[in-house]
Amino acid sequence: MAFTHYTVKKIIHGSGSIKQAPKEVKNLGGSRVLIVMDPGLAKLGVQKPLEDALTEGGVAWELFAKAELEPSMDSIQACADAAAAFKADVLIGFGGGSALDTTKAASVLLSNEGPIDRYFGTNLVPNPTLPKILIPTTAGTGSEMTNISVLADTKNGGKKGVVSEYMYAEVVLLDAALTVGLPPRVTAMTGVDAFVHAMESYCGIAATPITDALNLAAMKLVGANIRQAFANGSNLAARDAMLYGSALAGMGFGNTQNGIIHAIGTTLPVECHIPHGLAMSICSPFSVGFNYIANPEKYAIVADILRGDDRTGVLSVLERAADVEPAFRALLRDLDIKTGLKNYGVKREDLPASADRAFAAKRLLDNNPRKASRDQILALLEANYEE
Numbered sequence: 001m002a003f004t005h006y007t008v009k010k011i012i013h014g015s016g017s018i019k020q021a022p023k024e025v026k027n028l029g030g031s032r033v034l035i036v037m038d039p040g041l042a043k044l045g046v047q048k049p050l051e052d053a054l055t056e057g058g059v060a061w062e063l064f065a066k067a068e069l070e071p072s073m074d075s076i077q078a079c080a081d082a083a084a085a086f087k088a089d090v091l092i093g094f095g096g097g098s099a100l101d102t103t104k105a106a107s108v109l110l111s112n113e114g115p116i117d118r119y120f121g122t123n124l125v126p127n128p129t130l131p132k133i134l135i136p137t138t139a140g141t142g143s144e145m146t147n148i149s150v151l152a153d154t155k156n157g158g159k160k161g162v163v164s165e166y167m168y169a170e171v172v173l174l175d176a177a178l179t180v181g182l183p184p185r186v187t188a189m190t191g192v193d194a195f196v197h198a199m200e201s202y203c204g205i206a207a208t209p210i211t212d213a214l215n216l217a218a219m220k221l222v223g224a225n226i227r228q229a230f231a232n233g234s235n236l237a238a239r240d241a242m243l244y245g246s247a248l249a250g251m252g253f254g255n256t257q258n259g260i261i262h263a264i265g266t267t268l269p270v271e272c273h274i275p276h277g278l279a280m281s282i283c284s285p286f287s288v289g290f291n292y293i294a295n296p297e298k299y300a301i302v303a304d305i306l307r308g309d310d311r312t313g314v315l316s317v318l319e320r321a322a323d324v325e326p327a328f329r330a331l332l333r334d335l336d337i338k339t340g341l342k343n344y345g346v347k348r349e350d351l352p353a354s355a356d357r358a359f360a361a362k363r364l365l366d367n368n369p370r371k372a373s374r375d376q377i378l379a380l381l382e383a384n385y386e387e
């Protein structure tokens, strides 16, 4: 069987690497940049080092601080219109997953006819996009490394993805100094999301030796540093490791898929407004408890990474794998994250509809190592409702 592994073209990394931004803009043939951010982050001024570097490097820039948390189709058009009005020749996405997804989708509309929903699906974008540099300021989504932009389908409801080879960033810039201001709670939730990406990709059906290498490294980096980054946000070594971990996980799961944790966690009732990383945290322990018998060799390794220990030869493979649920719960306790859907406003009577939606997330469940029926998913939700 033949496999294809895609990845971004160029990665500039290391603390302080933000200073390389103007050089990279020029390498791409650009001189006018639209910086794409969400308004909350822009208000904090985290982008100042980028703006200063661009100005010093002689690159003209304008800030578009209207990226939405769950990007709507209109917000993508607004971003593309702002770039066209400024005559931008390079986009820089700066921030969390939604700012980066907005940048990727807007880059499509600058060289392809809109509206953006024409391209919902896989490889439907006909022309190469405007060049983009992606700079993450959270260690979590790994969106800087993937070719998908997840948007709100404002016509038909739900979320849809634009997936295209052209959406890979021309340049990714990883500078952990930009992440030191992230509050502990956000650090914990987004960090768990990064670990889950690597774990679901590593243990899933579509894993390859290439994604295994990326995901193993990602889990080790996140597993060994997430507590430290949560406990002390200015621990730059921990922040550095988390950013590498998140990016490596993005390079892994972007080539496979996620699994049951994302299937359940992304289909919890929308009205509860549970942030993505928190939903992943809530759904992880019971999901790995369900999954581990399908791939004990790999879950044994995951459990060891979570424990920061190598118990090969001390415990059997199955004993180590069975520890993955308690090991995950221990991590969440250290990060002050409560499980139990009841704690987050989910009503017991909503669980059957949640199970229906999760079961319909075929793209994700197809990669899950253990086959899950709708009734098994409902039973997991019921059993973990109150904790």
Ligand SMILES: [Fe+2]
Binding pocket: 141, 193, 197, 262, 276, 280
């Ligand atoms: Fe995720």
